[in-house]
Amino acid sequence: MSPTHKTVLITGCSTGIGASLVRxxxxxxxxxxxxxxxxxxxxxxxxxxxxxxxHCFALDVTSTVSVQACVEAVEKHILSTSKEHGNENGSGxxxxxxxxxxxxxxxxxxxxDIEEAKKVYETNVWGVLRVVQGVSGMLVKAHGxxxxxxxxFAWMSWPFKAVYSTSKASTTLLAETLRLELAPxxxxxxxxxxxxxxxxxxxxxxxSKLPPTSLYREIETQFRxxxxxxxxxxxxxDKYTAQVVExxxxxxxxxxxxxxxxxxxxxxxxxWLPQWVVVSTPFFFICFLFLGYGTFGGLLLGKG
Ligand SMILES: NC(=O)c1ccc[n+]([C@@H]2O[C@H](COP(=O)([O-])OP(=O)(O)OC[C@H]3O[C@@H](n4cnc5c(N)ncnc54)[C@H](OP(=O)(O)O)[C@@H]3O)[C@@H](O)[C@H]2O)c1
Numbered sequence: 001m002s003p004t005h006k007t008v009l010i011t012g013c014s015t016g017i018g019a020s021l022v023r024x025x026x027x028x029x030x031x032x033x034x035x036x037x038x039x040x041x042x043x044x045x046x047x048x049x050x051x052x053x054x055h056c057f058a059l060d061v062t063s064t065v066s067v068q069a070c071v072e073a074v075e076k077h078i079l080s081t082s083k084e085h086g087n088e089n090g091s092g093x094x095x096x097x098x099x100x101x102x103x104x105x106x107x108x109x110x111x112x113d114i115e116e117a118k119k120v121y122e123t124n125v126w127g128v129l130r131v132v133q134g135v136s137g138m139l140v141k142a143h144g145x146x147x148x149x150x151x152x153f154a155w156m157s158w159p160f161k162a163v164y165s166t167s168k169a170s171t172t173l174l175a176e177t178l179r180l181e182l183a184p185x186x187x188x189x190x191x192x193x194x195x196x197x198x199x200x201x202x203x204x205x206x207x208s209k210l211p212p213t214s215l216y217r218e219i220e221t222q223f224r225x226x227x228x229x230x231x232x233x234x235x236x237x238d239k240y241t242a243q244v245v246e247x248x249x250x251x252x253x254x255x256x257x258x259x260x261x262x263x264x265x266x267x268x269x270x271x272w273l274p275q276w277v278v279v280s281t282p283f284f285f286i287c288f289l290f291l292g293y294g295t296f297g298g299l300l301l302g303k304g
Contacts, residue, residue, distance in 0.1 A: 005085040006249070007078055007094050007142070009036040011061055011131060012101030014044035016199030017149060020241040021098060026051045028245065034081070036074050061101045061127030062119075071134040078138070093142025096248055097135045099128040099171075100149045104201060105163045106208045106227040108216050117163045124167040129174060136187075143186035147248055148175040150191045152257070155269035159286045160226060172255070179253065188253045192244055193266070195259030198234040202227070222289040235260040 008025050012018040022037045026048075038059035039045050045056035055077060059070040079092040105120045107113070132139075132146055139146065153161055154169040172191055179189035205227040210220050243258050257266040267273050 004031050006031045006033045006096065007036070008033050008096040008098060008248075009038065009074055009094060009135060010098040010100055011038050011059060011127075013037040013048075013056075014039040014041060016201060017194075017197060017237055017241060018098075018100040019047065020237045021100060021244065022048055022054055023051070024238070024241045024245045026054050028249065031249065034078075034085070036077075038070060059131075061099075061131055062122045064130060067130050067134040071138070074135075075138055091141045092138060093140075093144065094135055094138035095142045095144045096147060097131060097139065097144070098147045098149070098248070099131055101127060102149065102168075102201075104161075104205050106160045106205045106223075107163065108160055108210070108214065108223075109162050111211050111214045111216070112163060113211075120163050121167050121170070124164075125170045125174065128171050132178065139182075139187050140185050143188075145188040145190060145248060145251075145253075146175065146178060146182070147244075148172070148189070148191045149244075150175070150193050150255075152193055152195045152259070152262075152265040152269070154193070155265075156282070158282050159289075160223065176255070188251065190248065190252050191255045192247070193255050193257045193262070194240070195257070195262045195265050196229065196232050196234040197237055197240050197259050199237050202229055219289050226285070226289060233260040 010018055010021050010025070013022050018037075018039075022035050025033045025035045033053065035051075035054045036057060037045050037048055037054050038057050040058070040060045042056060042058045048054040048056060055074075057070045057073050058066065060066040074094070075092055078094065082091065101123060103120055103123050105116055107116075128148060138144070148171055150172050151164075151168045153165040154172045156165060158165060172193075175189050175191045182189060206224055208224060208227045210217055210223060214220075216223060240259055247256050247258070257263070259265075268277070
């Protein structure tokens with residue numbers, strides 16, 4: 001593709017960060033971008049009907065068949081439009097793939113339903129790998145960039161978020177390894193370590209239910225409110241995606257921190273904050289949930 005025109009494929013564009021990334025990339029003038037917006041449910045992409053440079057395709061990142069069909073359709077479109085975008089050779093390259101699709105799951109470790117946890121890994125880990133493998137040929141042709149929407153939780157042990165954190169930590173290491181392996185092929189890899197964003201991601205976790213046998217039943221209400229991280233500072237989705245698009249188009253590589261209080265989170269994981277501050281934050285958080293709940297608070301404080 002010519003330097004003034006780029007192509008970008010984004011996963012999970014029905015809502016939140018993905019939908020905002022579509023609009024932000026689509027409105028970029030220099031370089032102009034053709035956006036391939038994808039989602040499990042094609043009808044959720046009707047919201048982009050007013051944007052002529054956005055083309056919509058069905059894509060479920062947990063299905064190899066779906067990924068293959070989407071990749072074929074996108075490649076065909078890139079090839080058929082490459083001349084009008086100034087590429088006489090019609091290379092069929094893809095400049096950026098943004099792995100945004102993801103899901104959460106909140107549960108105390110003792111209560112994790114392994115089948116549910118597998119669904120999270122299927123989306124957050126293998127979904128990213130499946131998509132990257134699918135578009136790798138197109139990325140190499142364009143000397144493109146793999147982008148992974150990661151999370152600060154990949155570096156934190158936070159009560160009830162073990163499945164989400166470990167899945168995203170795996171994806172971050174996968175991406176960082178891929179960065180080394182793809183560098184000789186001229187492909188860049190960027191992970192966005194994301195802190196709180198005002199999408200509905202956390203809201204979807206509000207329905208998390210503890211199993212009847214859970215040792216945490218007495219604090220179920222607090223468990224639910226902790227799932228949605230109520231009281232946490234959040235950044236507006238559009239503000240976040242404007243920064244991410246600048247990072248991507250600016251050629252950033254490695255790990256970049258973005259979102260509310262991203263700088264503080266970066267300091268914490270870099271070991272620049274005293275360890276007691278880093279460790280005591282989630283510790284006090286869970287103590288706070290338990291305090292006032294006689295038996296459990298007492299047990300936790302050694303009074304049982
Ligand atoms: N919001 C935050 O504070 C925050 C912080 C750190 C990282 N992140 C990450 O940001 C990304 C986007 O989240 P968001 O905040 O925008 O939440 P969101 O609104 O819930 O978006 C999640 C998106 O992923 C899609 N998705 C889920 N499973 C999929 C699958 N199998 N195939 C294709 N798409 C699938 C969803 O599509 P459906 O509509 O079909 O379900 C939805 O479009 C996630 O990877 C999340 O981990 C978010």
